[in-house]
Amino acid sequence: MTRDDQLVFCRKCTKRKMDLQKGLLCGLTGDFAKFEKVCPDYEHDMTVLTKNNEAISVADANRMLNSEMLEKFRLEQNLPYAIFAGSIAAIAMAAIWALVTVVTNFQIGYMALAVGAAVGFAVRFGGNGIDQVFGVVGAIISFVGVLLGNFLSIIEFIAEQEELGYFQTLTLIDYHFLPDIMIATFHPMDLLFYALAIYEGYRFSFRRLTEDDFKTMQRKITDNRT
8 A cells, every 4th residue: 555545544544643744644653654444443533624526435335434334324225125226226227237238139248338337327316335245246236137128139139030029029039049149240349248247246246425415414423412
């Protein structure tokens, strides 16, 4: 961890001390920060003003928050709603993928990126999650959404080739041959798009905490104590 990385936490720690010659020091040791990854003595200073809309990653939040505040944020999580919101987004984006295929008459692999991003944001806003399970849920739903989008696109191609209606094709197709069809239409570049979609689904699924969130939660904790 570099000095700049350490200062991100030191500037917001209650135990910081400013030395006019050396700069920002640890008030406990009177020296520069020595920690790697996590400072065991870190205590977040809620009076430090940063941009109120500046988001903080989940990893940083877990380092910065005390156990009480962390548990309060966890109480605001909603895994079932995250799964529901992510699933709706996956279905909607898969349908849009198929629609784009109809309009362009071409199966566009990078539509998978839109699926991953949409699912990730849906899980984030639906679940308010800070635990890793929300990222896993976003990744899994993104993968399913990508497969669904690919499937619906293939159905469209078959419908046009056989001059059948879309929903008629859904009912008439022999699904035993579907894996072979999907493999036959697979392109190596698709693997990259699918991997990025899964990554987006994971990354975007976590709640982005801001200073406003910290202050609001601190007020709630203080009010509950009085």
